[in-house]
Amino acid sequence: MHYFDIFGWYTSIPMEGRSTTIPPISFSESTVDGALRANWTGHQWEMLSYSVAAVADYEAALIAQAAEIAALKAQLEVDEAEKQSAKLDPVINYLATHTNAQVAAKIQTDITSLATAKDMMAKLGVALAVLARKELR
Numbered sequence: 001m002h003y004f005d006i007f008g009w010y011t012s013i014p015m016e017g018r019s020t021t022i023p024p025i026s027f028s029e030s031t032v033d034g035a036l037r038a039n040w041t042g043h044q045w046e047m048l049s050y051s052v053a054a055v056a057d058y059e060a061a062l063i064a065q066a067a068e069i070a071a072l073k074a075q076l077e078v079d080e081a082e083k084q085s086a087k088l089d090p091v092i093n094y095l096a097t098h099t100n101a102q103v104a105a106k107i108q109t110d111i112t113s114l115a116t117a118k119d120m121m122a123k124l125g126v127a128l129a130v131l132a133r134k135e136l137r
Contacts, residue, residue, distance in 0.1 A: 001014070001019040001020070001021065002019060002020050002021070002022065002023055002024055003015045003018055003019050004018050004019070004020070004039070004040040005018065006018070007039075007054075007055060007058070008039045008040045008041065008042075009029075009037055009038070009039055009040075009050065010024045010026070010027065010028070010029065010037065010038040010039070010040070010045070011029060012027070012029060020040060022044065022045065023045075024038035024040075024045045025038050025045050025046075025047055026038045026047065030050060031050065031052065032050065032052075033050065033051060033052040033053070034049050034050065034051075035049070035050050036048070036049060036050070037049075037050045079130075079133050079134070082129075082130060082133075083130050083134075086126050086127060086130050089123060089126070091120065091123040092123055092126060092127045094106060095124075095127055096127075107120060
């Protein structure tokens with residue numbers, strides 16, 4: 001068996017799923033930029049100029065993409081935790097399960113002082129933040 005890496009370059013290192021029975025034109029594994037090296041095209045080996053920059057750029061892009069995916073996953077976990085926390089609040093649960101008219105009537109009934117107004121504003125702010133993270137990000 002003859003092996004090739006993720007870029008198609010010949011390698012003597014066995015790689016699962018990246019092999020062919022067709023022998024390469026050259027067994028060189030040079031990593032010198034511009035050196036001719038066997039590259040598997042999917043059907044045959046071709047001698048191509050090895051490009052260090054292309055490999056480095058691709059690897060850097062993969063690393064950046066992996067970091068971005070990890071950050072997005074972490075943010076989704078935070079968002080989900082905050083959403084679940086908000087669902088536990090009876091006022092926010094009421095907002096989610098009642099009509100606009102019922103919510104408006106409840107606010108008119110329940111807001112009797114500055115303290116209750118501040119409490120309601122805080123809960124509305126949490127509900128709005130959960131929705132904004134979902135819809136506006």
